[in-house]
Amino acid sequence: xxxxxxxxxxxxxxxxxxxxxxxxxxxxxxxxxxxxxxxxxxxxxxxxxxxxxxxxxxxxxxxxxxxxxxxxxxxxxxxxxxxxxxxxxxxxxxxxxxxxxxxxxxxxxxxxxxxxxxxxxxxxxxxxxxxxxxxxxxxxxxxxxxxxxxxxxxxxxxxxxxxxxxxxxxxxxxxxxxxxxxxxxxxxxxxxxxxxxxxxxxxxxxxxxxxxxxxxxxxxxxxxxxxxxxxxxxxxxxxxxxxxxxxxxxxxxxxxxxxxxxxxxxxxxxxxxxxxxxxxxxxxxxxxxxxxxxxxxxxxxxxxxxxxxxxxxxxxxxxxxxxxxxxxxxxxxxxxxxxxxxxxxxxxxxxxxxxxxxxxxxxxxxxxxxxxxxxxxxxxxxxxxxxxxxxxxxxxxxxxxxxxxxxxxxxxxxxxxxxxxxxxxxxxxxxxxxxxxxxxx
Amino acid sequence: xxxxxxxxxxxxxxxxxxxxxxxxxxxxxxxxxxxxxxxxxxxxxxxxxxxxxxxxxxxxxxxxxxxxxxxxxxxxxxxxxxxxxxxxxxxxxxxxxxxxxxxxxxxxxxxxxxxxxxxxxxxxxxxxxxxxxxxxxxxxxxxxxxxxxxxxxxxxxxxxxxxxxxxxxxxxxxxxxxxxxxxxxxxxxxxxxxxxxxxxxxxxxxxxxxxxxxxxxxxxxxxxxxxxxxxxxxxxxxxxxxxxxxxxxxxxxxxxxxxxxxxxxxxxxxxxxxxxxxxxxxxxxxxxxxxxxxxxxxxxxxxxxxxxxxxx
Numbered sequence: 001x002x003x004x005x006x007x008x009x010x011x012x013x014x015x016x017x018x019x020x021x022x023x024x025x026x027x028x029x030x031x032x033x034x035x036x037x038x039x040x041x042x043x044x045x046x047x048x049x050x051x052x053x054x055x056x057x058x059x060x061x062x063x064x065x066x067x068x069x070x071x072x073x074x075x076x077x078x079x080x081x082x083x084x085x086x087x088x089x090x091x092x093x094x095x096x097x098x099x100x101x102x103x104x105x106x107x108x109x110x111x112x113x114x115x116x117x118x119x120x121x122x123x124x125x126x127x128x129x130x131x132x133x134x135x136x137x138x139x140x141x142x143x144x145x146x147x148x149x150x151x152x153x154x155x156x157x158x159x160x161x162x163x164x165x166x167x168x169x170x171x172x173x174x175x176x177x178x179x180x181x182x183x184x185x186x187x188x189x190x191x192x193x194x195x196x197x198x199x200x201x202x203x204x205x206x207x208x209x210x211x212x213x214x215x216x217x218x219x220x221x222x223x224x225x226x227x228x229x230x231x232x233x234x235x236x237x238x239x240x241x242x243x244x245x246x247x248x249x250x251x252x253x254x255x256x257x258x259x260x261x262x263x264x265x266x267x268x269x270x271x272x273x274x275x276x277x278x279x280x281x282x283x284x285x286x287x288x289x290x291x292x293x294x295x296x297x298x299x300x301x302x303x304x305x306x307x308x309x310x311x312x313x314x315x316x317x318x319x320x321x322x323x324x325x326x327x328x329x330x331x332x333x334x335x336x337x338x339x340x341x342x343x344x345x346x347x348x349x350x351x352x353x354x355x356x357x358x359x360x361x362x363x364x365x366x367x368x369x370x371x372x373x374x375x376x377x378x379x380x381x382x383x384x385x386x387x388x389x390x391x392x393x394x395x396x397x398x399x400x401x402x403x404x405x406x407x408x409x410x411x412x413x414x415x416x417x418x419x420x421x422x423x424x425x426x427x428x429x430x431x432x433x434x435x436x437x438x439x440x441x
Numbered sequence: 442x443x444x445x446x447x448x449x450x451x452x453x454x455x456x457x458x459x460x461x462x463x464x465x466x467x468x469x470x471x472x473x474x475x476x477x478x479x480x481x482x483x484x485x486x487x488x489x490x491x492x493x494x495x496x497x498x499x500x501x502x503x504x505x506x507x508x509x510x511x512x513x514x515x516x517x518x519x520x521x522x523x524x525x526x527x528x529x530x531x532x533x534x535x536x537x538x539x540x541x542x543x544x545x546x547x548x549x550x551x552x553x554x555x556x557x558x559x560x561x562x563x564x565x566x567x568x569x570x571x572x573x574x575x576x577x578x579x580x581x582x583x584x585x586x587x588x589x590x591x592x593x594x595x596x597x598x599x600x601x602x603x604x605x606x607x608x609x610x611x612x613x614x615x616x617x618x619x620x621x622x623x624x625x626x627x628x629x630x631x632x633x634x635x636x637x638x639x640x641x642x643x644x645x646x647x648x649x650x651x652x653x654x655x656x657x658x659x660x661x662x663x664x665x666x667x668x669x670x671x672x673x674x675x676x677x678x679x680x681x682x683x684x685x686x687x688x689x690x691x692x693x694x695x696x697x698x699x700x701x702x703x704x705x706x707x708x709x710x711x712x713x714x715x716x717x718x719x720x721x722x723x724x725x726x727x728x729x730x731x732x733x734x735x736x737x738x739x740x741x742x743x744x745x746x747x748x749x750x751x752x753x
Contacts, residue, residue: 021458021459021460021462021463022458022460022463022464089596089611089614090596091592091595091596092588092595092596092638092639093588093589093595094588094589094639094641096460096641096643100460101460101644103639115616118618119616119617119618122618122619123618123619123620246470246473246474246476246477247473247476247477247503247509249503249505249506250506251505251506251507256505259505262505264505264506266473266502266503267470267473268466268469268470268473268620296469296501297500297501297502297504298504298505299501305458307458307462307463307466308458308462308466309465309466309467309469309470309473309501309502322477350616364621364623365621366621367474367477419619420619420620423618423619423621424621425616425618425619425621425623427623427625432623432625432626432627433615433623434615434616434617434618434623437616437618
């Protein structure tokens with residue numbers, strides 16, 4: 001481990017336009033791949049680790065007979081986990097470079113893998129898939145890649161770690177790179193906008209934040225450079241406007257007479273953008289009107305874009321409530337979003353209690369909740385190869401293509417076209433637990 | 442709407458939202474989900490900086506309407522008077538309802554029993570909070586906890602389920618995917634919702650600066666009599682008097698967190714403005730809780746333990 005003066009200086013005053021917002025990514029891999037060490041290295045080299053935390057892990061490392069601080073201890077979790085020697089849940093960690101803020105979703109490698117990875121991937125823009133340079137592309141590398149693809153991750157970074165243990169050998173790296181890209185092409189995941197393969201040594205820090213001296217033959221970007229330049233969600237192509245209504249503001253009792261007729265539709269723009277004067281349609285009812293104003297608190301906006309939470313005021317008085325979806329333009333019959341009373345979807349089952357075709361469940365899609373019943377299991381994906389296989393049952397960590405019959409219509413898009421209006425969760429009415437995660441096909 | 446409206450604006454960043462805009466939008470979305478899904482929520486407001494941010498976010502989320510929840514403070518009776526005064530003033534300015542429930546009342550009822558008169562009341566807040574939840578029938582409490590504070594928090598959900606004893610079970614949390622939060626509970630159970638889960642200490646200070654938020658005075662550098670103990674500054678107060686042999690010094694300090702007097706320590710600082718605090722935070726070498734919390738130093742899993750017992 002390198003000395004503390006190694007910490008780079010980040011500028012706190014970033015010129016306007018250089019603020020690259022926020023990027024969420026997940027790390028896939030097991031402890032054996034050096035995942036914890038890599039996260040520790042990123043946190044340490046970007047100065048997200050402070051002296052008291054470092055001091056605590058130095059003490060623990062020394063107690064375990066290590067000569068240098070073991071960076072993997074930085075991601076050590078709960079007492080409940082230490083007692084059992086396992087990692088049970090996704091942990092979220094943070095660092096910033098001054099230009100961009102990062103949220104890492106750290107999914108544990110072994111226990112409940114599918115469930116944890118699906119959870120972590122659901123909010124991520126980018127996935128780092130770790131490969132041990134000594135072991136190359138493994139079945140789990142392929143599984144992680146396919147799951148990331150299925151979850152709609154736009155950017156894959158294959159981090160070939162432990163280059164120090166193969167003598168920083170270029171040929172070893174090139175072989176892994178070629179093998180991975182061959183697999184990616186065959187598996188059909190090259191439609192992910194970017195797949196980057198990078199050699200690194202998390203233990204020594206080469207090509208993570210600093211280039212280091214030992215990988216001189218590699219001319220591509222460091223891991224941090226890849227993270228710094230990855231476009232965030234919604235930035236790359238135009239998407240249609242989607243605005244699920246969360247809450248309706250009607251402050252009639254206010255003493256201000258101007259507020260007597262105020263009806264604000266509150267929500268977050270899930271995709272696309274909207275401007276004052278735009279035509280909108282309210283789904284699933286299908287009524288149309290125009291945007292009169294866009295508010296947030298006491299601020300007024302001319303236009304608003306994906307990611308913003310705002311309040312929309314509309315020209316006509318229409319009965320709109322939580323669960324309705326406001327979309328741009330006039331939606332024609334057969335257009336998108338589709339008004340569905342049957343959902344065909346990839347479903348990941350998250351509960352120890354298997355999916356019961358006789359029972360009624362709740363489907364929560366955007367801000368709307370409807371009753372739903374399983375209509376069919378079309379096929380299950382083998383958890384290791386993600387190949388299709390016949391199945392009638394669905395247990396914990398299984399993924400299958402299924403159909404649900406709905407008690408009321410939902411306005412849906414295909415998940416691959418729109419993550420927000422293509423995703424849903426399944427809730428067990430009895431326990432109130434979240435038992436499934438679905439992606440509309 | 443309020444009388445004075447700023448010019449219409451659109452966001453500027455070429456890559457979508459800046460990080461504070463993104464965090465703000467996410468927190469507002471979470472607050473509106475609580476309001477949309479829960480019948481009777483409350484927002485925990487202590488007068489501390491994180492809950493001050495929460496209040497501003499709630500204003501943005503729900504104005505020009507009233508907040509769809511009351512403010513609730515569980516007072517140990519050992520808070521700094523500047524913070525309590527700020528709490529009351531802020532609630533009055535907003536015209537929102539503030540409910541205060543006190544650990545001292547729980548002690549009088551006999552539901553909180555201290556091991557000794559000098560034992561910190563901090564962890565006993567859980568009892569008083571659960572009593573308030575029962576008294577008012579709250580099905581959700583909105584709190585200002587952040588995942589960067591502590592490793593037990595790093596794994597907690599944004600919508601965190603608590604059973605009818607207020608207990609958090611880290612091994613049995615509801616999966617939380619996309620932004621589809623599940624706040625469904627049975628009678629007597631409870632959701633703790635954390636809208637600023639993804640914020641760091643630095644984000645909080647940057648937001649305070651951007652929004653021009655007022656803070657209790659003890660967040661800024663002031664001179665205070667302290668005793669140095671285990672690398673921390675123990676303030677000398679009537680509750681925590683200097684013991685024989687203690688060397689009392691007067692130094693320039695500020696508080697990074699404010700809480701119960703018996704377990705919150707200030708840090709040495711001359712930062713007397715938000716801008717200077719941001720500068721200090723950006724180059725700080727010690728974590729927020731590490732520098733200031735006497736209660737987390739007890740063991741590696743102190744927070745995890747308290748949360749299992751119903752702590753927020």
